[in-house]
Amino acid sequence: MSEIHSVSTGVLPAIPDDLSVPQFQLDHIDASRPHRHASIPCLIDDASGRRVHLEELRERTRGLANAFSSVYSIGQNDVILLFSRNHLDYPVAIWAVHRLGGIVSPANPDYNHRELEYQLKATKATLLISHPEALEAATTAAKSVGLSLDRILVFDVENTSCGQFASVDSLVKQGLRMKPFFEPKLKPGEGKTKLAFLSFSSGTTGLPKAVAIPHIAVIANVLQLAAHSKVNEDYAQWNDRRYRPGDVAIGVLPFYHIYGLVVNLHFLLYCGMSIVVVPKFNFEGMLKSIVRHSITHLMLVPPQAVLLCKHPAVKKYNLSSIRYIMIGAAPLSDEVNEMLFKLFPDAHIGQAYGMTETCTVTSLWAIERKRGVSGSAGRLLPGVVARVVKSDGTLGGYDEVGELVVKAPSNTLGYYNNAQATKETFVGGYVRTGDEVRISPDGELWIIDRIKEIMKVRGFQVAPAELEGTLLDHPDVSDACVVGVPDEYSGEVPLAFVALSADAADRVKRTPSILQEIRASILKHVADNKVAYKHLAGGAEFVESVPKTPSGKLLRRVLRERAKELRKAPKAKL
Numbered sequence: 001m002s003e004i005h006s007v008s009t010g011v012l013p014a015i016p017d018d019l020s021v022p023q024f025q026l027d028h029i030d031a032s033r034p035h036r037h038a039s040i041p042c043l044i045d046d047a048s049g050r051r052v053h054l055e056e057l058r059e060r061t062r063g064l065a066n067a068f069s070s071v072y073s074i075g076q077n078d079v080i081l082l083f084s085r086n087h088l089d090y091p092v093a094i095w096a097v098h099r100l101g102g103i104v105s106p107a108n109p110d111y112n113h114r115e116l117e118y119q120l121k122a123t124k125a126t127l128l129i130s131h132p133e134a135l136e137a138a139t140t141a142a143k144s145v146g147l148s149l150d151r152i153l154v155f156d157v158e159n160t161s162c163g164q165f166a167s168v169d170s171l172v173k174q175g176l177r178m179k180p181f182f183e184p185k186l187k188p189g190e191g192k193t194k195l196a197f198l199s200f201s202s203g204t205t206g207l208p209k210a211v212a213i214p215h216i217a218v219i220a221n222v223l224q225l226a227a228h229s230k231v232n233e234d235y236a237q238w239n240d241r242r243y244r245p246g247d248v249a250i251g252v253l254p255f256y257h258i259y260g261l262v263v264n265l266h267f268l269l270y271c272g273m274s275i276v277v278v279p280k281f282n283f284e285g286m287l288k289s290i291v292r293h294s295i296t297h298l299m300l301v302p303p304q305a306v307l308l309c310k311h312p313a314v315k316k317y318n319l320s321s322i323r324y325i326m327i328g329a330a331p332l333s334d335e336v337n338e339m340l341f342k343l344f345p346d347a348h349i350g351q352a353y354g355m356t357e358t359c360t361v362t363s364l365w366a367i368e369r370k371r372g373v374s375g376s377a378g379r380l381l382p383g384v385v386a387r388v389v390k391s392d393g394t395l396g397g398y399d400e401v402g403e404l405v406v407k408a409p410s411n412t413l414g415y416y417n418n419a420q421a422t423k424e425t426f427v428g429g430y431v432r433t434g435d436e437v438r439i440s441p442d443g444e445l446w447i448i449d450r451i452k453e454i455m456k457v458r459g460f461q462v463a464p465a466e467l468e469g470t471l472l473d474h475p476d477v478s479d480a481c482v483v484g485v486p487d488e489y490s491g492e493v494p495l496a497f498v499a500l501s502a503d504a505a506d507r508v509k510r511t512p513s514i515l516q517e518i519r520a521s522i523l524k525h526v527a528d529n530k531v532a533y534k535h536l537a538g539g540a541e542f543v544e545s546v547p548k549t550p551s552g553k554l555l556r557r558v559l560r561e562r563a564k565e566l567r568k569a570p571k572a573k574l
Contacts, residue, residue, distance in 0.1 A: 005386075007443035008381060010382045017189050021215050022098050034243075038054075045088055060092045064172045067178065068175075086251055087277065089169070100183070109130075113140035121145055129152075129153045193413070198211065201355070203454070209416070221359050245273065246272070250293075276293045297325075302331070309339040324348045327349075328352040332351055352377065357433075358411055379443040386406050398438075401437070434454065457537075460533050466534070468481065470529050474522055476500055476518050477499070477500065482536075485567065494534065498540050
C-alpha cells in the first residue's frame, strides 16, 4: 500500500484560493460556516469582560490597516513581527497587515533579546509590535539589528504607560479618521503562494526556521476541521454537537504558537464561537476564568491536562460548564486520558496531531466518537493523504511502523530562504514529520516515537543544536550533546551531556568538589540565554568525550540510551 487516505465522513468543500485570511474570516460567507448572531461576541477580555463583536473587529482592522499604510508605509510583502502575549487586538494586528498584503511573524514574548534578534534578522521585519512586558527585550533587539525605535509599537494594557512608543489602540482611532487604504485582491490561485505568516519551527532537526505559510494553508485547515467535525450540519442533537455558535472557548494557548493561532483563534471564530482571551497561563487563574465566563471548550496541551487531573485546586471550582477538551501539541498518556474521562464524564475529549509545517491539524478524533480512542491521535482530516515510510525506505500499510509523511491542502511552502532545509523536509508534495507512527485499519493514527531530534517541551519545540551552541559558549565546555528525557509534566525536558575543557578538567582533578559549581554555572548560563522552556530541566551530566561518528556527527541515540540508564541509577560522576 503506497497511500493511506482519510476515512473521515466529513466532505471537504472547495477551498478558495483567491482570498486572504481576513477576507475569509471577516467577509466571506460559505455553506459550511455557522451563522454568528449579532449578540455573540468574537472575543472576550478575560480580566475586564470587555466584549468585541464581529463588526467592531472589522472596524478595528480597517482602522489599523489605514494607520499602518499611511504612517508606516506597510505594503506588499513587508514583514511585521508580533512580540506579545494574547491580546484582544492580536488578531486585529494580524488581519490589518494581511489587508495590506504584508506578512506576520509571531514571536514568543518570553524570548530574551538574543532570541528575538535571531527572528528579526531571519524575517527582516520592518515593524515590531510588542507587549509592554516585553519592551526591554524588544528595544534591545531592535537596536542590535538596526531597527529604529519609532518602528516599535505596543499593545494597550490597562494601567501601563509606554512613554515614547505609539499604541495600537491610538493608531486604530487615528486610522478610522483617515482616507481608506487600498486592499489588494488576490488573483485566482494566488492564495497558494502569497505568504500570510512566517512561523518558526525547528522541523526535524537544527535551529528554528521560518515556515512559509500561505493564506490558503490557514483557510484550508479551518475548512478541513469544519468538514471533519460537521460544523453547521444536523448530524446530532444540538446538545451533542461538538462546535456550536455561542459556545465559549478559553484562549489560553499562545496565539504566537501555530496551535493557538490556527485552531484556537481562526477555526473557533469561524465556528461562531466566543474566545476568552487570556494573556498568560496561570492554572488557578484558568479555573477562575472557566467559572467566570461559563467556558465550554478547553484547547489544551498535555501539561495543562495533567494539572487539570492532579492539581488540588480543581476541587474548589465548579467546572460543569465544560463540554469539550482538545489536547494537542504533544501526546497525552493513557493514564491522564482516563483521568480526564472520569473527571468530565459527559464532555467530548480527544487528541489531535499536527505541526507548523502542515499548518496545524493533520488528525483529530472522529466526530462519531464523543471520546477519542485513548492514546490515539485521531483520524486523518478530509483531504489528507499519508504514507508510512519504513526504516528500509519502503512504504508500509496498515499496522506497519514507519515515519509519517503527509500531503494536505494545508501544507506550507517550505522554509523561508532555506532551500536545503526545505529539500530535506518537503519532498514531492509531502511533508516529512519525523514521527514514527502506525495507522490501524480503522484509520486511527498512533504516534509511537520521535525519529527527529527535536524535543517537545510543554508542547514547544526545542532544537538540541540550539542548546548545544549555547553550551559551547561556556568557557568550561569543550563539547556537548543535548537529548530529551521523559517528564510527566512537560512531556520531555532537555538533558545535556558535557565534556569539560582541558582547563576545567585540570581544576576538577585538583579540587573535585568544584564540579558541582561548574554544573551550576552551566545550568545558569543556559537559563540566562534561553527562554524558560529551553532550560536544562533534565540537568547536566559530565562525560570524558561526546560520542560521534567517524564523520563527526553526534551519536545522539547512544546518549539517549545513556540517559535512560541514568534515570534508573544514581547520577554518574566524572
